[in-house]
Amino acid sequence: MISVLDTAGLEPGFANPVFDSQDTFRRVLDAYAYVGRPQTLVSATAAVGPLDPATAAVCLTLADCETPVWLDSRSNLPSVRKYLGFHCGVPFVDSVERSTFAIVANPMTMPRLAEFNPGTELEPQVSTTIVVQVPSLNGGPPVRWRGPGIQREVSVDVDGLASWFWEDWELNHELYPSGVDVLFTSGNAIIALPRSISGEI
Amino acid sequence: MAYVAVKGGEEAILNSHGLVAEDRRGDPAVPELTVRQIAEQFGLAVDRVMCEGSVYDRELAALALKQAQGDAVEAIFLLRAFRTTLPRLAVSNALDTARMAIQRRVSATFKDIPGGQILGSTYEYTHRLLDFDHLDIVDCDMPKAKVADDPLDPTFPRAFDSISDEDLIEAELPEPDQSPVFDLTRDPLAMPAGRDQRLQNLARGDEGFVVGLAYSALRGYGAAHPYVGETRVGDVTIEILPEELGFSVSIGDIIVTECQMLDFFGGSEDEPARFTRGYGLSFGKSERKAMAMAIVDRSLRCREYGEEAKYPVQDEEFVLSHTDNLEAAGFVSHLTLPHYVDFQGDLQFIRQLREEHNRRRSSKEAAE
Amino acid sequence: MTGPHDNAAGRSFRQPYNFAYLDEQSKRMIRRCILKSMAVPGLQVPFGSREMPLAYGWGTGGIQVTASVIGPNDTLKVIDQGADDATNAVSIRRFFKRVAGIATTEITEAATIIQTRHRVPETPLKEGQIIVYQVPSPEPLRRLEPRDSETRKMHAYAEYGLMSVELYEDIARFGHIATTNSYPVMTNGRYLMSPSPIPKFDNPKIANNPAIQLFGAGREKRIYAVPPYTQVQSLDFEDHPFRVQRWRQCCSLCGATDSYLDEIVMSDKGRRMFVCSDTDYCTTRRNHGHLGPDRGDPADIELLLPSKIATGSESR
Numbered sequence: 048m049i050s051v052l053d054t055a056g057l058e059p060g061f062a063n064p065v066f067d068s069q070d071t072f073r074r075v076l077d078a079y080a081y082v083g084r085p086q087t088l089v090s091a092t093a094a095v096g097p098l099d100p101a102t103a104a105v106c107l108t109l110a111d112c113e114t115p116v117w118l119d120s121r122s123n124l125p126s127v128r129k130y131l132g133f134h135c136g137v138p139f140v141d142s143v144e145r146s147t148f149a150i151v152a153n154p155m156t157m158p159r160l161a162e163f164n165p166g167t168e169l170e171p172q173v174s175t176t177i178v179v180q181v182p183s184l185n186g187g188p189p190v191r192w193r194g195p196g197i198q199r200e201v202s203v204d205v206d207g208l209a210s211w212f213w214e215d216w217e218l219n220h221e222l223y224p225s226g227v228d229v230l231f232t233s234g235n236a237i238i239a240l241p242r243s244i245s246g247e248i
Numbered sequence: 249m250a251y252v253a254v255k256g257g258e259e260a261i262l263n264s265h266g267l268v269a270e271d272r273r274g275d276p277a278v279p280e281l282t283v284r285q286i287a288e289q290f291g292l293a294v295d296r297v298m299c300e301g302s303v304y305d306r307e308l309a310a311l312a313l314k315q316a317q318g319d320a321v322e323a324i325f326l327l328r329a330f331r332t333t334l335p336r337l338a339v340s341n342a343l344d345t346a347r348m349a350i351q352r353r354v355s356a357t358f359k360d361i362p363g364g365q366i367l368g369s370t371y372e373y374t375h376r377l378l379d380f381d382h383l384d385i386v387d388c389d390m391p392k393a394k395v396a397d398d399p400l401d402p403t404f405p406r407a408f409d410s411i412s413d414e415d416l417i418e419a420e421l422p423e424p425d426q427s428p429v430f431d432l433t434r435d436p437l438a439m440p441a442g443r444d445q446r447l448q449n450l451a452r453g454d455e456g457f458v459v460g461l462a463y464s465a466l467r468g469y470g471a472a473h474p475y476v477g478e479t480r481v482g483d484v485t486i487e488i489l490p491e492e493l494g495f496s497v498s499i500g501d502i503i504v505t506e507c508q509m510l511d512f513f514g515g516s517e518d519e520p521a522r523f524t525r526g527y528g529l530s531f532g533k534s535e536r537k538a539m540a541m542a543i544v545d546r547s548l549r550c551r552e553y554g555e556e557a558k559y560p561v562q563d564e565e566f567v568l569s570h571t572d573n574l575e576a577a578g579f580v581s582h583l584t585l586p587h588y589v590d591f592q593g594d595l596q597f598i599r600q601l602r603e604e605h606n607r608r609r610s611s612k613e614a615a616e
Numbered sequence: 617m618t619g620p621h622d623n624a625a626g627r628s629f630r631q632p633y634n635f636a637y638l639d640e641q642s643k644r645m646i647r648r649c650i651l652k653s654m655a656v657p658g659l660q661v662p663f664g665s666r667e668m669p670l671a672y673g674w675g676t677g678g679i680q681v682t683a684s685v686i687g688p689n690d691t692l693k694v695i696d697q698g699a700d701d702a703t704n705a706v707s708i709r710r711f712f713k714r715v716a717g718i719a720t721t722e723i724t725e726a727a728t729i730i731q732t733r734h735r736v737p738e739t740p741l742k743e744g745q746i747i748v749y750q751v752p753s754p755e756p757l758r759r760l761e762p763r764d765s766e767t768r769k770m771h772a773y774a775e776y777g778l779m780s781v782e783l784y785e786d787i788a789r790f791g792h793i794a795t796t797n798s799y800p801v802m803t804n805g806r807y808l809m810s811p812s813p814i815p816k817f818d819n820p821k822i823a824n825n826p827a828i829q830l831f832g833a834g835r836e837k838r839i840y841a842v843p844p845y846t847q848v849q850s851l852d853f854e855d856h857p858f859r860v861q862r863w864r865q866c867c868s869l870c871g872a873t874d875s876y877l878d879e880i881v882m883s884d885k886g887r888r889m890f891v892c893s894d895t896d897y898c899t900t901r902r903n904h905g906h907l908g909p910d911r912g913d914p915a916d917i918e919l920l921l922p923s924k925i926a927t928g929s930e931s932r
Contacts, residue, residue: 069687073685073687108647172652261703585674
């Protein structure tokens with residue numbers, strides 16, 4: 048194959064793609080399993096422009112040529128597109144509802160949750176997974192989460208979300224089993240918010 | 249002790265592998281087969297393994313046959329398990345079978361067809377008499393068939409093109425939506441299945457099962473009245489279109505068998521009467537498979553033509569869910585795995601039912 | 617991974633396979649499906665099941681799931697019908713040893729990943745463990761409705777009345793619900809789910825389990841999951857509550873009264889004994905000094921201990 052990609056200034060991906068993506072996946076799986084508990088990603092990746100290491104690692108682990116990706120205005124930069132294009136081979140889409148993964152680097156300006164693909168009753172699995180990078184996984188207003196993966200309930204205080212977020216989340220939760228899933232990232236850590244979880248302020 | 253049979257450690261497995269190796273080799277006084285010999289002299293077995301194994305590679309298919317002691321289904325399994333680990337480098341352009349280097353080409357629809365009927369290499373008109381000459385290796389001259397004086401025209405018109413102009417045969421139109429072709433090796437079958445899924449499924453499907461289904465459609469459990477519009481065997485070129493080049497390049501030739509079946513369609517309120525099509529394609533020389541595939545394809549198109557689906561061969565879920573011989577053979581053979589936990593549950597339950605039955609009977613007898 | 621083919625004469629396909637056999641793109645696809653299945657407990661997520669070097673029906677779904685989650689630091693336990701030394705369990709363990717070089721164990725507590733066919737271990741699982749079920753028939757409604765297009769709709773609209781009718785017909789006929797394994801459950805109050813052919817004895821273990829439970833059906837190309845601490849209810853009726861199997865006997869070897877027992881025929885005259893189907897549970901109990909009451913022929917018991925079990929056919 049003839050390479051026509053310009054790789055100058057490209058941030059490196061995982062040092063060991065096989066083991067680093069396996070390790071990252073297991074921590075993402077733990078995040079989905081023990082909902083609300085932050086998981087630290089050990090396999091180091093560098094930050095990519097506006098993307099924190101955790102955001103970049105999640106993309107390297109889960110995205111590829113079969114997953115259309117949408118980038119929000121803060122992350123939609125040539126450096127990010129080049130990085131995801133080269134390391135993951137993802138196709139980019141402009142319309143948010145056609146995305147398998149949506150990358151949000153600025154949660155204050157992100158589209159309302161109803162604009163993403165919620166899937167259908169017949170195929171709830173085709174919905175968008177939104178990777179929402181936040182300034183911090185705590186320090187924000189506490190929200191009581193309940194649902195699978197949580198014993199009774201857990202209080203989570205993700206910071207930096209838009210004021211409408213939890214209102215939208217309840218509407219999303221009402222669509223269950225359809226609805227979007229959210230993966231919060233910050234620095235090296237992640238918290239998952241699957242659609243099965245209800246959040247009460 | 250019957251109990252020991254359900255357990256067994258690594259040693260038992262290794263011993264079993266040893267036995268397989270011994271069985272495979274047979275009498276060591278007999279020379280070992282080479283993969284080359286299988287590829288050259290068991291060509292039709294190789295064709296079947298390539299077709300259902302979804303890998304066009306004679307050497308690998310021959311290797312699989314050798315390793316599987318000639319068991320086609322086992323060989324197909326080996327080839328598929330190898331295939332699944334290969335990277336997918338490119339998607340080829342659609343095959344242009346009109347530009348086939350023809351080895352055989354037959355139509356049942358007209359006595360004479362443009363380009364002529366070409367019988368080619370077929371068992372059809374051989375007498376199936378065991379030829380005892382093959383018992384011995386006779387070191388004679390290479391058998392030679394007579395070669396025609398003139399080479400065939402490289403572009404063969406389809407046998408039934410002559411009546412296509414009259415709109416008597418359903419046109420072959422590209423799918424209206426340009427979505428990428430479904431890939432059954434990467435995505436699970438999704439019902440209702442598009443034609444791409446169906447044809448891939450049938451091409452990979454077990455030859456015996458697909459031929460049996462086609463037979464049922466002809467014999468009375470189906471509505472098929474097919475004519476062989478044309479079946480052709482020959483070499484076609486595979487081309488890919490690398491994005492960075494911007495033009496197609498050939499990556500090699502393969503032999504395929506293609507069958508177009510024409511089926512009577514009496515018309516409906518919206519559609520006039522015409523011949524409709526069923527399509528079959530197989531790797532190598534596998535005409536039986538290609539024809540059966542075409543008949544089953546047409547049977548499964550019943551809903552498109554508003555025909556009532558009342559036979560197994562017209563039932564998409566029934567047919568497409570059961571064609572794959574890896575799935576079928578695997579699931580049947582898994583019954584040799586121990587099921588004693590399950591059996592214990594049923595055994596307990598039957599005992600309980602019998603106890604209750606006996607209690608009811610004795611209390612009834614006591615009452616009488 | 618896959619090198620270029622050498623020329624026809626001396627070409628070699630003996631290049632090593634990727635870690636855990638599957639290529640990275642297949643793993644990624646399966647990982648995405650696993651996350652979806654975790655987000656919607658009990659939903660059967662279709663996946664592009666690959667041909668594996670083991671036959672369909674022999675655990676290919678479980679193997680693909682395990683191959684996609686396993687890493688070099690994992691310790692794998694494989695059981696078949698509860699036993700670590702059953703031939704297929706040995707074969708699958710060997711497969712992962714060979715393609716992933718990982719550590720294996722027979723001790724439930726020491727395992728980070730447990731692949732199982734038809735049993736849930738008796739030792740309670742804990743946080744951080746993953747149990748992978750091999751599933752032959754993921755669709756709990758299949759016997760009532762053979763068409764996938766129909767059962768998918770039934771799941772989409774949670775139309776599960778047919779299942780209750782079926783179970784109730786059992787009660788009318790047998791006086792009981794006649795399902796002894798693959799006993800259907802309702803997961804997270806939404807999806808009817810097959811727990812795989814585990815005996816209904818194991819059903820209560822699925823509910824609110826601290827471990828991650830993943831279900832892989834290779835031939836049927838479906839993955840589903842029960843996350844930790846998820847509500848899982850076995851179907852029943854008010855007048856016919858769900859009950860698990862109980863034995864009058866205890867385990868002949870370790871005396872356990874709380875485990876699933878296999879019935880072993882000891883002689884042609886029908887003499888039989890009962891032993892734990894979970895070999896690790898039984899061994900651990902015996903190592904802690906628990907011994908069964910059976911005063912039967914000690915030679916028989918010797919035969920049943922895993923270390924003494926013969927290893928199948930050795931000669932023709």
